[in-house]
Amino acid sequence: MTKDFLLSFPNMTSLALNNMGFDKETLRRGGSVLEGLETMHALRYLEILGNDIRYMDMGSIRTLISLNVSRNNLVSVPFENNDLPDLHILDLSVNSITYFDDDTMDMLESLGQKNKLVLRLKGNPLSCSCQSLLFVRWIFSSSVTFDSNGNYSCVTEYGALTTTHTVYNEFNYHWTSCQGRFWLPVSITLMCLIALLLVSAMLVSRNWTRIAHHILVLMGRGIQRVTRQNFNKDAYVAHSDEELQFVMQDLRIGLEDLLGLKLILPDRDFLPGPYVADHVVESINKSWKTVLVVSDDFLDDPWSYFIIKSTAYYISNLNPNRVILLMVGNVNRGRLPELLLNVTDEEDIIQLDDFPDPHSDVWVHVRDRILTQAVYVKCKICH
Template sequence: LPTTLEVLDLSNNDLKSLNLFLPALRELYLSGNKIQSLPSGWLLPNLQILTIQSNTLNMFGHSDLQSYERLQNLQAGQNKFVCSCEFVPFLQSEIKGGDVELTDGGESYICDSPLYLQEKPVGQVHLSVVDCHRVLFVSVSCGVALFVAILLCILLWRLHVPWYLKMTCAWLKAKRNSRRRQRCREREGLESLLSFDAFVSYSEQDASWVENFLVPELEEPRDNDEESVNHRPLTLCLHKRDFLPGHWIVDNIMSAMERSRRTIFVLSENFVQSDWCRYELDFSHFWLFDGNAGGEAILILLEPLSKDDIPKRFCKLHKLMSSTTYLEWPQEEEKTGEFWRSLRKALRGEEEDY
């Protein structure tokens, strides 16, 4: 073609592209072909009118139009436009009034994809933040969800929800295991199943006091003691000595409480801070104070201990400490005799009920 050509009409020629350098061309008509993109503007430096309707053009942008130095009028409707987040805002701004006039009107620019926008005019499309910033939206959503989850976990932890769930599950499981023992208790009688006078719950750090003072004082008979002569020695259940190895800890605790007339809690700072003791106390809060075990608990304070040091969720234990007289281990040696007499009286007083 001559380079001096000013008007060129190649409509309906089944063209797929046009790569001709025509420096003098002012008008170009390419409707009814299979062209997928606008011709390069640097090949047509003087082009003023471009008609490229009914092709397979799917989108064009600001940079494509800027490549035409003198383009004034464009007709590019009736193509298969992909209504992306880049194309829709650009074309809507051109329809309202851009550097290049769309002389075929905004109604001829119809979305072909995505499917939910098919047959909808580009000028009427409103894309959401989710549509245009999916990755950012997912990232922000995940971040917010993670933040909310962390806050929820903190809240649940502060409200001791994990503790309640753990203890409820443990209690339900232990409850099922106790039905067999309950039937046996009904057949053989309660007294035949009571193997111990007391189950002792204590911190491992207080084991020396239990083993060196409590156990010898209550379990070993003394010939020179009138009280020991008149009464049999007491039997204690200690987790280190009497728990069955290989059995579930909750089953061991429950079995020990069921087979004991009373339960002794040796309270101290060590007890409150110990995870083991807290677990034992947690379960007893469900089991013992719910009236499923033996008699009421006997509290021994090895050292001054404020009720505030005991977890607030043990409301019944707080109430018990407020309404029940508990035994305090005396610091003066001469007062220990009265302490042991009071403890034996509490234990044997319960025994007399059986």
């Protein structure tokens, strides 16, 4: 069967190409057989039975009034809207059709109203599932004439065998069941969303001021960024009496004289008198950072916990990394207060194995940590 052979019969009106063993491309657009059929301008009756073809493009043979493509493997109608305007008989029996979509039903309905189309669907594995309910209703309300009066075997959503007539008679039941299957999870989801919105609204109403504050902070409004220039001193240095000589000599020379930092040293800058606590609080408040020279003696000093509490109090979102620990010697870190660890970054805990001299490189590292800019994140404990 070639194109040249078919060209020899331009006036043929009826043609049967049954059980020809056509492959899947034979009747696709561009195939030689289809090109030959397109030259038959008088062709009215066409049969292509038993060829196990899955796809056909019959829309170019516009003169057809009868098309029989039964006993193939078609999954839908082998032409599109207005391709076969004179079609009266369409035989799709014993194929692989499960149901027609809306566009296909509209096309066939138009042919039914215009040409009183006869459609044969017997022997197809039709579906009576939720997706095909409209197709089942269309069979019994269409102007198209169906073989077997439209009563075909079909398979339900649950795999049960029934008939289209039975499903049509129980259409409201099946429709309600299918809609309920869709709307039940939708309803549950909406109820959960409503409950979530109600809880959220309640929480927002109870914490509106706090939420508005965080929103304004995120937007950069209502907040004043702090820098080193907002403070009179670079650091307040707290220590125990045993580290006095180390602080007043090595630390002071290394950070102040050689590296140019402005420090508050208690034994030098505090006025004598009973107001030591006031001096501590004022010094922490006036300094960009607080440096704690931590040793076992410092942890034993009764003033150390007061200094730690005061330092933690002035930690805020604007300047959370405000504490630097200089660990002198082999300090038992298990004794460090958890409050202190909560407000101190790991990189701000600097180990001093001995009392370094003023020219040691460690003071450069300490200076860099003191001058580090504030990182605007939510700290662990802020006031």
